[in-house]
Amino acid sequence: MEIFILEDMNELETARLIIGGYLxxxxxxxxxxxxxxxxxxxxxxxxxxxxxxxxxxxQSVR
Structure with a gap:
């Protein structure tokens, strides 16, 4: 959920780092x-x- 909020806030690099950390x-x-x-x-x-x-x-996600 946190990554979606970060994306909405245009904090793309932070979201990318969090996902990378999970993986x-x-x-x-x-x-x-x-x-x-x-x-x-x-x-x-x-x-x-x-x-x-x-x-x-x-559009590619839908």
Whole structure:
């Protein structure tokens, strides 16, 4: 939930670091949640690199 709030506040780098921490720590065990976090991390990396607009990312999630 925290990562969505950070994204809404345009704190993309912080959200990216938190997701990376979840993935690195090994505390997340559910395969579906791991896939979701991995995909979200990739999207944030693309946004912070300026490759994709936020609107395009929202459309790709739907």
């Amino acid at each position: 690195q720590s090994g505390t997340v065990k559910d395969p579906a949640e791991l896939r979701f976090l991995d995909e979200r991390l990739r999207q944030l990396e693309a946004r912070t690199a300026g490759k994709t607009s936020a609107k395009e990312l929202r």
